Amino acid sequence: MDDEIELLRRASVNHVFSSADAERAGIPRLRLVTLARAGLLTHLTRGMWSTVGSGDLDDIHLLRTVAIIRRLRVAAGATAHSALILHDLPLVDCDLDTVHLVRGSGQATRRGKDYTVWGEAGELTTAKRPPFVEEPLPCASVALALVHAGVASTPRTALAAGDAAVRRELVTPREIEVAAALLPLGTPNAAAVRRALADVDGRHESPGESLTAQVLRDLGYALQPQVWIGPYRVDFLIAGTKVVVEFDGAIKYDDRGVVIAEKRREDELRRRGFVVVRLMWSDLKDPERVRRLVEAARAASAA
Incomplete structure:
Protein backbone atom coordinates (compact mmCIF):
# COMPACT_ATOMS: atom_id res chain seq x y z
CA MET A 1 0.00 0.00 0.00
CA ASP A 2 2.82 2.41 0.87
CA ASP A 3 4.45 1.63 -2.47
CA GLU A 4 1.22 2.49 -4.27
CA ILE A 5 0.91 5.84 -2.50
CA GLU A 6 4.51 6.66 -3.35
CA LEU A 7 3.87 5.87 -7.04
CA LEU A 8 0.84 8.17 -6.97
CA ARG A 9 2.85 10.96 -5.34
CA ARG A 10 5.39 10.70 -8.14
CA ALA A 11 2.60 10.86 -10.72
CA SER A 12 1.16 14.02 -9.13
CA VAL A 13 1.60 17.65 -10.10
CA ASN A 14 0.82 20.04 -7.26
CA HIS A 15 -0.27 16.96 -5.29
CA VAL A 16 -3.01 16.13 -7.81
CA PHE A 17 -3.19 13.18 -10.22
CA SER A 18 -5.79 11.77 -12.59
CA SER A 19 -7.24 8.29 -12.85
CA ALA A 20 -5.34 7.98 -16.13
CA ASP A 21 -2.07 8.89 -14.35
CA ALA A 22 -2.74 6.13 -11.84
CA GLU A 23 -3.43 3.56 -14.54
CA ARG A 24 -0.17 4.48 -16.27
CA ALA A 25 1.53 3.80 -12.92
CA GLY A 26 -0.15 0.38 -12.82
CA ILE A 27 -2.89 1.24 -10.30
CA PRO A 28 -6.45 0.64 -11.58
CA ARG A 29 -9.31 3.08 -10.90
CA LEU A 30 -11.16 0.71 -8.58
CA ARG A 31 -8.06 0.52 -6.40
CA LEU A 32 -8.18 4.32 -6.03
CA VAL A 33 -11.67 4.04 -4.56
CA THR A 34 -10.41 1.50 -2.03
CA LEU A 35 -7.48 3.72 -1.04
CA ALA A 36 -9.79 6.72 -0.67
CA ARG A 37 -12.15 4.74 1.58
CA ALA A 38 -9.14 3.88 3.72
CA GLY A 39 -8.40 7.59 4.07
CA LEU A 40 -5.18 7.42 2.06
CA LEU A 41 -6.43 9.43 -0.93
CA THR A 42 -8.82 12.34 -1.40
CA HIS A 43 -11.25 12.30 -4.32
CA LEU A 44 -11.36 15.91 -5.56
CA THR A 45 -13.61 15.87 -8.62
CA ARG A 46 -14.48 13.52 -11.45
CA GLY A 47 -11.37 11.55 -12.40
CA MET A 48 -9.03 13.59 -10.17
CA TRP A 49 -7.42 12.64 -6.86
CA SER A 50 -4.83 13.72 -4.31
CA THR A 51 -2.53 11.95 -1.89
CA VAL A 52 -3.09 14.84 0.54
CA GLY A 53 -5.53 13.96 3.31
CA SER A 54 -5.96 17.45 4.77
CA GLY A 55 -9.23 18.09 6.57
CA ASP A 56 -8.85 21.84 6.03
CA LEU A 57 -11.60 23.07 3.69
CA ASP A 58 -9.39 25.78 2.20
CA ASP A 59 -6.68 23.24 1.36
CA ILE A 60 -9.16 20.84 -0.24
CA HIS A 61 -10.68 23.68 -2.27
CA LEU A 62 -7.21 24.69 -3.47
CA LEU A 63 -6.42 21.12 -4.55
CA ARG A 64 -9.82 20.88 -6.27
CA THR A 65 -8.99 24.10 -8.13
CA VAL A 66 -5.76 22.52 -9.35
CA ALA A 67 -7.69 19.41 -10.39
CA ILE A 68 -10.43 21.21 -12.31
CA ILE A 69 -8.00 23.46 -14.17
CA ARG A 70 -6.15 20.36 -15.28
CA ARG A 71 -9.30 18.35 -16.08
CA LEU A 72 -10.97 21.02 -18.20
CA ARG A 73 -7.89 21.54 -20.38
CA VAL A 74 -8.85 25.11 -21.25
CA ALA A 75 -6.80 28.29 -20.89
CA ALA A 76 -8.28 29.23 -17.53
CA GLY A 77 -6.99 30.24 -14.13
CA ALA A 78 -8.30 30.58 -10.60
CA THR A 79 -10.40 33.62 -9.73
CA ALA A 80 -12.82 34.80 -6.99
CA HIS A 81 -12.31 32.93 -3.72
CA SER A 82 -10.39 30.14 -5.49
CA ALA A 83 -7.69 32.71 -6.26
CA LEU A 84 -7.94 34.28 -2.79
CA ILE A 85 -7.05 30.89 -1.27
CA LEU A 86 -4.16 30.55 -3.72
CA HIS A 87 -2.83 33.92 -2.46
CA ASP A 88 -3.52 32.98 1.18
CA LEU A 89 -5.97 35.87 1.61
CA PRO A 90 -8.76 35.77 4.22
CA LEU A 91 -12.19 34.43 3.31
CA VAL A 92 -15.49 35.83 4.56
CA ASP A 93 -18.94 34.61 3.46
CA CYS A 94 -17.55 32.13 0.90
CA ASP A 95 -19.13 28.90 -0.33
CA LEU A 96 -16.21 26.57 -0.98
CA ASP A 97 -18.29 23.96 -2.81
CA THR A 98 -17.74 25.73 -6.16
CA VAL A 99 -14.37 26.39 -7.79
CA HIS A 100 -14.23 29.66 -9.73
CA LEU A 101 -12.09 29.96 -12.85
CA VAL A 102 -11.71 32.59 -15.55
CA ARG A 103 -10.66 32.26 -19.19
CA GLY A 104 -7.83 34.22 -20.69
CA SER A 105 -10.07 34.65 -23.75
CA GLY A 106 -13.67 33.88 -24.68
CA GLN A 107 -16.83 35.53 -23.42
CA ALA A 108 -19.34 32.86 -22.43
CA THR A 109 -19.67 31.74 -18.81
CA ARG A 110 -19.57 27.97 -18.38
CA ARG A 111 -20.90 26.10 -15.34
CA GLY A 112 -20.44 22.55 -14.15
CA LYS A 113 -21.46 20.63 -11.05
CA ASP A 114 -18.59 21.97 -8.96
CA TYR A 115 -17.12 24.84 -10.98
CA THR A 116 -17.87 28.08 -12.81
CA VAL A 117 -15.68 29.44 -15.59
CA TRP A 118 -16.07 33.21 -16.04
CA GLY A 119 -15.67 35.01 -19.35
CA GLU A 120 -12.56 36.74 -20.64
CA ALA A 121 -10.08 38.10 -18.07
CA GLY A 122 -7.37 39.28 -20.41
CA GLU A 123 -3.86 38.14 -19.57
CA LEU A 124 -3.68 35.55 -16.81
CA THR A 125 -0.84 35.44 -14.31
CA THR A 126 0.45 32.61 -12.09
CA ALA A 127 0.99 32.02 -8.39
CA LYS A 128 2.27 29.36 -6.03
CA ARG A 129 1.20 28.37 -2.54
CA PRO A 130 3.51 25.82 -0.94
CA PRO A 131 3.32 23.17 0.31
CA PHE A 132 0.49 22.21 -2.06
CA VAL A 133 0.88 24.42 -5.13
CA GLU A 134 4.61 24.31 -5.83
CA GLU A 135 4.33 24.53 -9.61
CA PRO A 136 2.90 27.87 -10.87
CA LEU A 137 -0.89 27.76 -11.21
CA PRO A 138 -2.71 30.09 -13.67
CA CYS A 139 -4.88 32.71 -12.00
CA ALA A 140 -6.53 36.07 -12.57
CA SER A 141 -4.86 39.22 -11.32
CA VAL A 142 -5.41 39.85 -7.61
CA ALA A 143 -7.54 42.91 -8.46
CA LEU A 144 -9.86 40.92 -10.74
CA ALA A 145 -10.06 38.02 -8.28
CA LEU A 146 -11.21 40.44 -5.56
CA VAL A 147 -13.92 41.86 -7.81
CA HIS A 148 -15.11 38.38 -8.83
CA ALA A 149 -15.10 37.29 -5.17
CA GLY A 150 -17.40 40.18 -4.31
CA VAL A 151 -19.80 39.29 -7.13
CA ALA A 152 -19.73 35.53 -6.47
CA SER A 153 -20.06 35.87 -2.68
CA THR A 154 -20.69 39.24 -0.98
CA PRO A 155 -19.13 42.73 -0.98
CA ARG A 156 -17.77 41.88 2.49
CA THR A 157 -15.78 39.05 0.89
CA ALA A 158 -14.05 41.50 -1.46
CA LEU A 159 -13.45 44.10 1.24
CA ALA A 160 -11.88 41.81 3.85
CA ALA A 161 -9.58 40.17 1.29
CA GLY A 162 -8.87 43.52 -0.39
CA ASP A 163 -7.62 45.09 2.83
CA ALA A 164 -5.26 42.14 3.37
CA ALA A 165 -4.05 42.20 -0.26
CA VAL A 166 -3.25 45.93 -0.11
CA ARG A 167 -1.52 45.50 3.26
CA ARG A 168 0.66 42.75 1.77
CA GLU A 169 1.31 44.90 -1.34
CA LEU A 170 -0.15 42.27 -3.68
CA VAL A 171 -2.28 44.97 -5.33
CA THR A 172 -2.90 48.72 -5.16
CA PRO A 173 -6.22 50.49 -4.51
CA ARG A 174 -5.96 51.99 -8.00
CA GLU A 175 -5.65 48.54 -9.62
CA ILE A 176 -8.71 47.40 -7.67
CA GLU A 177 -10.65 50.50 -8.75
CA VAL A 178 -9.85 49.87 -12.42
CA ALA A 179 -10.85 46.18 -12.22
CA ALA A 180 -14.13 47.07 -10.50
CA ALA A 181 -14.93 49.71 -13.12
CA LEU A 182 -14.56 47.11 -15.88
CA LEU A 183 -17.35 44.87 -14.57
CA PRO A 184 -19.81 44.36 -17.44
CA LEU A 185 -23.11 46.21 -17.31
CA GLY A 186 -25.80 44.15 -15.66
CA THR A 187 -23.43 42.19 -13.42
CA PRO A 188 -25.41 41.32 -10.27
CA ASN A 189 -24.28 43.18 -7.15
CA ALA A 190 -21.73 45.21 -9.13
CA ALA A 191 -22.57 48.60 -7.57
CA ALA A 192 -22.33 47.23 -4.02
CA VAL A 193 -19.00 45.53 -4.79
CA ARG A 194 -17.60 48.78 -6.22
CA ARG A 195 -18.72 50.71 -3.13
CA ALA A 196 -17.09 48.17 -0.80
CA LEU A 197 -13.82 48.09 -2.73
CA ALA A 198 -13.65 51.89 -2.78
CA ASP A 199 -13.11 51.66 1.00
CA VAL A 200 -10.18 49.22 0.89
CA ASP A 201 -7.59 50.22 3.49
CA GLY A 202 -4.40 48.27 4.08
CA ARG A 203 -4.16 49.57 7.64
CA HIS A 204 -6.86 47.14 8.75
CA GLU A 205 -5.09 44.10 10.17
CA SER A 206 -7.81 41.43 10.18
CA PRO A 207 -11.15 40.64 8.55
CA GLY A 208 -12.79 41.63 11.83
CA GLU A 209 -11.24 45.09 11.64
CA SER A 210 -12.21 45.41 7.97
CA LEU A 211 -15.85 44.65 8.70
CA THR A 212 -15.89 46.78 11.86
CA ALA A 213 -14.74 49.72 9.75
CA GLN A 214 -17.45 49.01 7.18
CA VAL A 215 -20.20 48.99 9.84
CA LEU A 216 -18.92 52.20 11.44
CA ARG A 217 -18.60 53.97 8.08
CA ASP A 218 -22.12 52.94 7.12
CA LEU A 219 -23.31 54.46 10.41
CA GLY A 220 -21.71 57.75 9.40
CA TYR A 221 -18.64 57.76 11.65
CA ALA A 222 -15.28 59.07 10.42
CA LEU A 223 -12.48 56.75 11.49
CA GLN A 224 -8.77 56.94 12.21
CA PRO A 225 -7.36 53.40 12.06
CA VAL A 245 -13.27 51.12 19.05
CA GLU A 246 -11.59 47.73 19.29
CA PHE A 247 -12.53 44.52 17.50
CA ASP A 248 -12.31 41.71 20.04
CA GLY A 249 -12.53 38.60 17.89
CA ALA A 250 -8.97 37.36 18.40
CA ILE A 251 -8.54 37.92 22.14
CA LYS A 252 -8.30 34.73 24.22
CA TYR A 253 -9.85 35.58 27.56
CA ASP A 254 -9.04 32.14 28.99
CA ASP A 255 -5.39 33.27 29.05
CA ARG A 256 -4.90 35.08 32.38
CA GLY A 257 -1.86 36.96 31.07
CA VAL A 258 -3.87 38.34 28.16
CA VAL A 259 -6.68 39.41 30.47
CA ILE A 260 -4.29 41.26 32.78
CA ALA A 261 -2.51 42.98 29.88
CA GLU A 262 -5.83 44.09 28.36
CA LYS A 263 -7.02 45.48 31.71
CA ARG A 264 -3.83 47.49 32.15
CA ARG A 265 -4.14 48.77 28.60
CA GLU A 266 -7.74 49.83 29.05
CA ASP A 267 -7.00 51.42 32.45
CA GLU A 268 -4.27 53.54 30.83
CA LEU A 269 -6.56 54.62 27.98
CA ARG A 270 -9.24 55.53 30.51
CA ARG A 271 -6.72 57.51 32.56
CA ARG A 272 -6.00 59.54 29.42
CA GLY A 273 -9.70 60.33 29.03
CA PHE A 274 -10.64 57.74 26.36
CA VAL A 275 -13.63 55.42 26.45
CA VAL A 276 -13.24 51.99 24.81
CA VAL A 277 -16.00 50.25 22.86
CA ARG A 278 -15.28 46.56 22.29
CA LEU A 279 -17.07 44.85 19.41
CA MET A 280 -17.39 41.15 18.61
CA TRP A 281 -18.56 39.32 15.50
CA SER A 282 -22.12 39.18 16.84
CA ASP A 283 -22.16 42.98 17.26
CA LEU A 284 -21.30 43.51 13.59
CA LYS A 285 -24.59 41.85 12.66
CA ASP A 286 -26.51 44.53 14.61
CA PRO A 287 -25.43 48.01 13.42
CA GLU A 288 -27.98 49.77 15.63
CA ARG A 289 -26.45 48.14 18.69
CA VAL A 290 -23.05 49.40 17.52
CA ARG A 291 -24.49 52.90 17.18
CA ARG A 292 -25.89 52.78 20.73
CA LEU A 293 -22.54 51.62 22.13
CA VAL A 294 -20.60 54.33 20.31
CA GLU A 295 -23.06 57.09 21.27
CA ALA A 296 -22.99 55.99 24.91
CA ALA A 297 -19.20 56.11 24.80
CA ARG A 298 -19.27 59.59 23.25
CA ALA A 299 -21.54 60.82 26.03
CA ALA A 300 -19.33 59.25 28.69
CA SER A 301 -16.14 60.74 27.23
CA ALA A 302 -17.70 64.20 27.15
CA ALA A 303 -18.99 64.06 30.74
Whole structure:
Protein backbone atom coordinates (compact mmCIF):
# COMPACT_ATOMS: atom_id res chain seq x y z
CA MET A 1 0.00 0.00 0.00
CA ASP A 2 2.82 2.41 0.87
CA ASP A 3 4.45 1.63 -2.47
CA GLU A 4 1.22 2.49 -4.27
CA ILE A 5 0.91 5.84 -2.50
CA GLU A 6 4.51 6.66 -3.35
CA LEU A 7 3.87 5.87 -7.04
CA LEU A 8 0.84 8.17 -6.97
CA ARG A 9 2.85 10.96 -5.34
CA ARG A 10 5.39 10.70 -8.14
CA ALA A 11 2.60 10.86 -10.72
CA SER A 12 1.16 14.02 -9.13
CA VAL A 13 1.60 17.65 -10.10
CA ASN A 14 0.82 20.04 -7.26
CA HIS A 15 -0.27 16.96 -5.29
CA VAL A 16 -3.01 16.13 -7.81
CA PHE A 17 -3.19 13.18 -10.22
CA SER A 18 -5.79 11.77 -12.59
CA SER A 19 -7.24 8.29 -12.85
CA ALA A 20 -5.34 7.98 -16.13
CA ASP A 21 -2.07 8.89 -14.35
CA ALA A 22 -2.74 6.13 -11.84
CA GLU A 23 -3.43 3.56 -14.54
CA ARG A 24 -0.17 4.48 -16.27
CA ALA A 25 1.53 3.80 -12.92
CA GLY A 26 -0.15 0.38 -12.82
CA ILE A 27 -2.89 1.24 -10.30
CA PRO A 28 -6.45 0.64 -11.58
CA ARG A 29 -9.31 3.08 -10.90
CA LEU A 30 -11.16 0.71 -8.58
CA ARG A 31 -8.06 0.52 -6.40
CA LEU A 32 -8.18 4.32 -6.03
CA VAL A 33 -11.67 4.04 -4.56
CA THR A 34 -10.41 1.50 -2.03
CA LEU A 35 -7.48 3.72 -1.04
CA ALA A 36 -9.79 6.72 -0.67
CA ARG A 37 -12.15 4.74 1.58
CA ALA A 38 -9.14 3.88 3.72
CA GLY A 39 -8.40 7.59 4.07
CA LEU A 40 -5.18 7.42 2.06
CA LEU A 41 -6.43 9.43 -0.93
CA THR A 42 -8.82 12.34 -1.40
CA HIS A 43 -11.25 12.30 -4.32
CA LEU A 44 -11.36 15.91 -5.56
CA THR A 45 -13.61 15.87 -8.62
CA ARG A 46 -14.48 13.52 -11.45
CA GLY A 47 -11.37 11.55 -12.40
CA MET A 48 -9.03 13.59 -10.17
CA TRP A 49 -7.42 12.64 -6.86
CA SER A 50 -4.83 13.72 -4.31
CA THR A 51 -2.53 11.95 -1.89
CA VAL A 52 -3.09 14.84 0.54
CA GLY A 53 -5.53 13.96 3.31
CA SER A 54 -5.96 17.45 4.77
CA GLY A 55 -9.23 18.09 6.57
CA ASP A 56 -8.85 21.84 6.03
CA LEU A 57 -11.60 23.07 3.69
CA ASP A 58 -9.39 25.78 2.20
CA ASP A 59 -6.68 23.24 1.36
CA ILE A 60 -9.16 20.84 -0.24
CA HIS A 61 -10.68 23.68 -2.27
CA LEU A 62 -7.21 24.69 -3.47
CA LEU A 63 -6.42 21.12 -4.55
CA ARG A 64 -9.82 20.88 -6.27
CA THR A 65 -8.99 24.10 -8.13
CA VAL A 66 -5.76 22.52 -9.35
CA ALA A 67 -7.69 19.41 -10.39
CA ILE A 68 -10.43 21.21 -12.31
CA ILE A 69 -8.00 23.46 -14.17
CA ARG A 70 -6.15 20.36 -15.28
CA ARG A 71 -9.30 18.35 -16.08
CA LEU A 72 -10.97 21.02 -18.20
CA ARG A 73 -7.89 21.54 -20.38
CA VAL A 74 -8.85 25.11 -21.25
CA ALA A 75 -6.80 28.29 -20.89
CA ALA A 76 -8.28 29.23 -17.53
CA GLY A 77 -6.99 30.24 -14.13
CA ALA A 78 -8.30 30.58 -10.60
CA THR A 79 -10.40 33.62 -9.73
CA ALA A 80 -12.82 34.80 -6.99
CA HIS A 81 -12.31 32.93 -3.72
CA SER A 82 -10.39 30.14 -5.49
CA ALA A 83 -7.69 32.71 -6.26
CA LEU A 84 -7.94 34.28 -2.79
CA ILE A 85 -7.05 30.89 -1.27
CA LEU A 86 -4.16 30.55 -3.72
CA HIS A 87 -2.83 33.92 -2.46
CA ASP A 88 -3.52 32.98 1.18
CA LEU A 89 -5.97 35.87 1.61
CA PRO A 90 -8.76 35.77 4.22
CA LEU A 91 -12.19 34.43 3.31
CA VAL A 92 -15.49 35.83 4.56
CA ASP A 93 -18.94 34.61 3.46
CA CYS A 94 -17.55 32.13 0.90
CA ASP A 95 -19.13 28.90 -0.33
CA LEU A 96 -16.21 26.57 -0.98
CA ASP A 97 -18.29 23.96 -2.81
CA THR A 98 -17.74 25.73 -6.16
CA VAL A 99 -14.37 26.39 -7.79
CA HIS A 100 -14.23 29.66 -9.73
CA LEU A 101 -12.09 29.96 -12.85
CA VAL A 102 -11.71 32.59 -15.55
CA ARG A 103 -10.66 32.26 -19.19
CA GLY A 104 -7.83 34.22 -20.69
CA SER A 105 -10.07 34.65 -23.75
CA GLY A 106 -13.67 33.88 -24.68
CA GLN A 107 -16.83 35.53 -23.42
CA ALA A 108 -19.34 32.86 -22.43
CA THR A 109 -19.67 31.74 -18.81
CA ARG A 110 -19.57 27.97 -18.38
CA ARG A 111 -20.90 26.10 -15.34
CA GLY A 112 -20.44 22.55 -14.15
CA LYS A 113 -21.46 20.63 -11.05
CA ASP A 114 -18.59 21.97 -8.96
CA TYR A 115 -17.12 24.84 -10.98
CA THR A 116 -17.87 28.08 -12.81
CA VAL A 117 -15.68 29.44 -15.59
CA TRP A 118 -16.07 33.21 -16.04
CA GLY A 119 -15.67 35.01 -19.35
CA GLU A 120 -12.56 36.74 -20.64
CA ALA A 121 -10.08 38.10 -18.07
CA GLY A 122 -7.37 39.28 -20.41
CA GLU A 123 -3.86 38.14 -19.57
CA LEU A 124 -3.68 35.55 -16.81
CA THR A 125 -0.84 35.44 -14.31
CA THR A 126 0.45 32.61 -12.09
CA ALA A 127 0.99 32.02 -8.39
CA LYS A 128 2.27 29.36 -6.03
CA ARG A 129 1.20 28.37 -2.54
CA PRO A 130 3.51 25.82 -0.94
CA PRO A 131 3.32 23.17 0.31
CA PHE A 132 0.49 22.21 -2.06
CA VAL A 133 0.88 24.42 -5.13
CA GLU A 134 4.61 24.31 -5.83
CA GLU A 135 4.33 24.53 -9.61
CA PRO A 136 2.90 27.87 -10.87
CA LEU A 137 -0.89 27.76 -11.21
CA PRO A 138 -2.71 30.09 -13.67
CA CYS A 139 -4.88 32.71 -12.00
CA ALA A 140 -6.53 36.07 -12.57
CA SER A 141 -4.86 39.22 -11.32
CA VAL A 142 -5.41 39.85 -7.61
CA ALA A 143 -7.54 42.91 -8.46
CA LEU A 144 -9.86 40.92 -10.74
CA ALA A 145 -10.06 38.02 -8.28
CA LEU A 146 -11.21 40.44 -5.56
CA VAL A 147 -13.92 41.86 -7.81
CA HIS A 148 -15.11 38.38 -8.83
CA ALA A 149 -15.10 37.29 -5.17
CA GLY A 150 -17.40 40.18 -4.31
CA VAL A 151 -19.80 39.29 -7.13
CA ALA A 152 -19.73 35.53 -6.47
CA SER A 153 -20.06 35.87 -2.68
CA THR A 154 -20.69 39.24 -0.98
CA PRO A 155 -19.13 42.73 -0.98
CA ARG A 156 -17.77 41.88 2.49
CA THR A 157 -15.78 39.05 0.89
CA ALA A 158 -14.05 41.50 -1.46
CA LEU A 159 -13.45 44.10 1.24
CA ALA A 160 -11.88 41.81 3.85
CA ALA A 161 -9.58 40.17 1.29
CA GLY A 162 -8.87 43.52 -0.39
CA ASP A 163 -7.62 45.09 2.83
CA ALA A 164 -5.26 42.14 3.37
CA ALA A 165 -4.05 42.20 -0.26
CA VAL A 166 -3.25 45.93 -0.11
CA ARG A 167 -1.52 45.50 3.26
CA ARG A 168 0.66 42.75 1.77
CA GLU A 169 1.31 44.90 -1.34
CA LEU A 170 -0.15 42.27 -3.68
CA VAL A 171 -2.28 44.97 -5.33
CA THR A 172 -2.90 48.72 -5.16
CA PRO A 173 -6.22 50.49 -4.51
CA ARG A 174 -5.96 51.99 -8.00
CA GLU A 175 -5.65 48.54 -9.62
CA ILE A 176 -8.71 47.40 -7.67
CA GLU A 177 -10.65 50.50 -8.75
CA VAL A 178 -9.85 49.87 -12.42
CA ALA A 179 -10.85 46.18 -12.22
CA ALA A 180 -14.13 47.07 -10.50
CA ALA A 181 -14.93 49.71 -13.12
CA LEU A 182 -14.56 47.11 -15.88
CA LEU A 183 -17.35 44.87 -14.57
CA PRO A 184 -19.81 44.36 -17.44
CA LEU A 185 -23.11 46.21 -17.31
CA GLY A 186 -25.80 44.15 -15.66
CA THR A 187 -23.43 42.19 -13.42
CA PRO A 188 -25.41 41.32 -10.27
CA ASN A 189 -24.28 43.18 -7.15
CA ALA A 190 -21.73 45.21 -9.13
CA ALA A 191 -22.57 48.60 -7.57
CA ALA A 192 -22.33 47.23 -4.02
CA VAL A 193 -19.00 45.53 -4.79
CA ARG A 194 -17.60 48.78 -6.22
CA ARG A 195 -18.72 50.71 -3.13
CA ALA A 196 -17.09 48.17 -0.80
CA LEU A 197 -13.82 48.09 -2.73
CA ALA A 198 -13.65 51.89 -2.78
CA ASP A 199 -13.11 51.66 1.00
CA VAL A 200 -10.18 49.22 0.89
CA ASP A 201 -7.59 50.22 3.49
CA GLY A 202 -4.40 48.27 4.08
CA ARG A 203 -4.16 49.57 7.64
CA HIS A 204 -6.86 47.14 8.75
CA GLU A 205 -5.09 44.10 10.17
CA SER A 206 -7.81 41.43 10.18
CA PRO A 207 -11.15 40.64 8.55
CA GLY A 208 -12.79 41.63 11.83
CA GLU A 209 -11.24 45.09 11.64
CA SER A 210 -12.21 45.41 7.97
CA LEU A 211 -15.85 44.65 8.70
CA THR A 212 -15.89 46.78 11.86
CA ALA A 213 -14.74 49.72 9.75
CA GLN A 214 -17.45 49.01 7.18
CA VAL A 215 -20.20 48.99 9.84
CA LEU A 216 -18.92 52.20 11.44
CA ARG A 217 -18.60 53.97 8.08
CA ASP A 218 -22.12 52.94 7.12
CA LEU A 219 -23.31 54.46 10.41
CA GLY A 220 -21.71 57.75 9.40
CA TYR A 221 -18.64 57.76 11.65
CA ALA A 222 -15.28 59.07 10.42
CA LEU A 223 -12.48 56.75 11.49
CA GLN A 224 -8.77 56.94 12.21
CA PRO A 225 -7.36 53.40 12.06
CA GLN A 226 -4.31 52.19 14.00
CA VAL A 227 -3.83 55.24 16.23
CA TRP A 228 -1.13 55.37 18.90
CA ILE A 229 -2.32 56.62 22.28
CA GLY A 230 0.65 56.75 24.59
CA PRO A 231 2.33 53.32 24.47
CA TYR A 232 -0.72 51.60 22.98
CA ARG A 233 -2.01 51.29 19.43
CA VAL A 234 -5.78 51.05 19.09
CA ASP A 235 -7.81 49.64 16.19
CA PHE A 236 -9.90 52.79 15.62
CA LEU A 237 -10.44 56.25 17.01
CA ILE A 238 -13.74 57.93 16.14
CA ALA A 239 -12.48 61.17 14.58
CA GLY A 240 -13.07 64.25 16.69
CA THR A 241 -13.86 62.25 19.83
CA LYS A 242 -12.15 60.32 22.59
CA VAL A 243 -13.96 57.10 21.66
CA VAL A 244 -11.76 54.10 20.89
CA VAL A 245 -13.27 51.12 19.05
CA GLU A 246 -11.59 47.73 19.29
CA PHE A 247 -12.53 44.52 17.50
CA ASP A 248 -12.31 41.71 20.04
CA GLY A 249 -12.53 38.60 17.89
CA ALA A 250 -8.97 37.36 18.40
CA ILE A 251 -8.54 37.92 22.14
CA LYS A 252 -8.30 34.73 24.22
CA TYR A 253 -9.85 35.58 27.56
CA ASP A 254 -9.04 32.14 28.99
CA ASP A 255 -5.39 33.27 29.05
CA ARG A 256 -4.90 35.08 32.38
CA GLY A 257 -1.86 36.96 31.07
CA VAL A 258 -3.87 38.34 28.16
CA VAL A 259 -6.68 39.41 30.47
CA ILE A 260 -4.29 41.26 32.78
CA ALA A 261 -2.51 42.98 29.88
CA GLU A 262 -5.83 44.09 28.36
CA LYS A 263 -7.02 45.48 31.71
CA ARG A 264 -3.83 47.49 32.15
CA ARG A 265 -4.14 48.77 28.60
CA GLU A 266 -7.74 49.83 29.05
CA ASP A 267 -7.00 51.42 32.45
CA GLU A 268 -4.27 53.54 30.83
CA LEU A 269 -6.56 54.62 27.98
CA ARG A 270 -9.24 55.53 30.51
CA ARG A 271 -6.72 57.51 32.56
CA ARG A 272 -6.00 59.54 29.42
CA GLY A 273 -9.70 60.33 29.03
CA PHE A 274 -10.64 57.74 26.36
CA VAL A 275 -13.63 55.42 26.45
CA VAL A 276 -13.24 51.99 24.81
CA VAL A 277 -16.00 50.25 22.86
CA ARG A 278 -15.28 46.56 22.29
CA LEU A 279 -17.07 44.85 19.41
CA MET A 280 -17.39 41.15 18.61
CA TRP A 281 -18.56 39.32 15.50
CA SER A 282 -22.12 39.18 16.84
CA ASP A 283 -22.16 42.98 17.26
CA LEU A 284 -21.30 43.51 13.59
CA LYS A 285 -24.59 41.85 12.66
CA ASP A 286 -26.51 44.53 14.61
CA PRO A 287 -25.43 48.01 13.42
CA GLU A 288 -27.98 49.77 15.63
CA ARG A 289 -26.45 48.14 18.69
CA VAL A 290 -23.05 49.40 17.52
CA ARG A 291 -24.49 52.90 17.18
CA ARG A 292 -25.89 52.78 20.73
CA LEU A 293 -22.54 51.62 22.13
CA VAL A 294 -20.60 54.33 20.31
CA GLU A 295 -23.06 57.09 21.27
CA ALA A 296 -22.99 55.99 24.91
CA ALA A 297 -19.20 56.11 24.80
CA ARG A 298 -19.27 59.59 23.25
CA ALA A 299 -21.54 60.82 26.03
CA ALA A 300 -19.33 59.25 28.69
CA SER A 301 -16.14 60.74 27.23
CA ALA A 302 -17.70 64.20 27.15
CA ALA A 303 -18.99 64.06 30.74
